[in-house]
Amino acid sequence: MSNIIAGYLQTQDQVKRAIESLVVEGDFAPDQISSFFVNPAGQHDSYGLGGDRDKSPGAKQSGEGLAAGMATGGAVGAAIGMAGVVVAGPLAPAMGALLGAHVGGLVGSMRSMKERGEEETGPDGADNTEPQRASGMLVAVAASGPERQAQAMDLLARVGATRIEKADGTIRAGDWTDFDPLTPPQLAGRPAPASA
Structure with a gap:
């Protein structure tokens, strides 16, 4: 190396x-x-079906969030559906639960896609996202x-x-030979020439 x-x-x-x-x-x-x-990010064809990674780096806990969101949304939707029994009939709680589970699942999975506790910005207010290698x-x-x-x-x-x-x-x-397009770039500062 x-x-x-x-x-x-x-x-x-x-x-x-x-x-x-x-x-x-x-x-x-x-x-x-x-x-x-x-190539641009996401187009390095590292996998047979295309793409760079087998899993989205920000979606580590999305399954857990999906389950929690579906349970909460389903319960809330069923409760709201109970109020609608008079208007929509006996299927209202089931329809409310399905709609609530769907919306809750979407919200729950999106909320947990980032690492838990990870902030959008660093303490200095700078963007906290990982730098990507440029295309060109x-x-x-x-x-x-x-x-x-x-x-x-x-x-x-x-x-x-x-x-x-x-x-x-x-x-x-x-x-x-060992170039990895997924490795974040280390932008170079100008090294000082050796003193004579």
């Missing part, structure tokens, strides 16, 4: 210029450079040491790369 610096580019021409710049100006080995398109053309290069990493970041930035990130991984024969 090595340190990898990667940046997003808009066009194929930028990708070509980035690779040329990394090889010519940066003296990076061509087989240590990888370029590929990152990605050029990545294996760069060991702070000076080589800074050089790779500068070269990528010069050709227009945005969202430059740092990762650990393996680039072998031009292929980032």
Whole structure:
């Protein structure tokens, strides 16, 4: 495993210029450079039926919430239905219970989809959602040491790369073999060059 610096580019021409710049100006080995398109979130086809995950990360307790909501909604609906027996007849409690269970199930499962106690925002008011990897053309290069990493970041930035990130991984024969599109990106700050 090595340190990898990667940046997003808009066009194929930028990708070509980035690779040329990394090889010519940066003296990076061509087989240590990888370029590929990152699909939008949810479209990585990790599963046979499509998608990225077998379960939605926010829906861990939705089954429990569904059951609780159905029980509560069914009881409330049956009670309301009892009041409607005079108007709707003897089926009113059953219909009220069914409608109440349906609405209660929807509300209960939605309320429990997030982790219990998880806030919408952090203590500083910032959004508490997990960052997702952007979609687009990605050029990545294996760069060991702070000076080589800074050089790779500068070269990528010069050709227009945005969202430059740092990762650990393996680039072998031009292929980032252990790239995981579901791993949240670690946006790179510019490392300070080593003092002489």
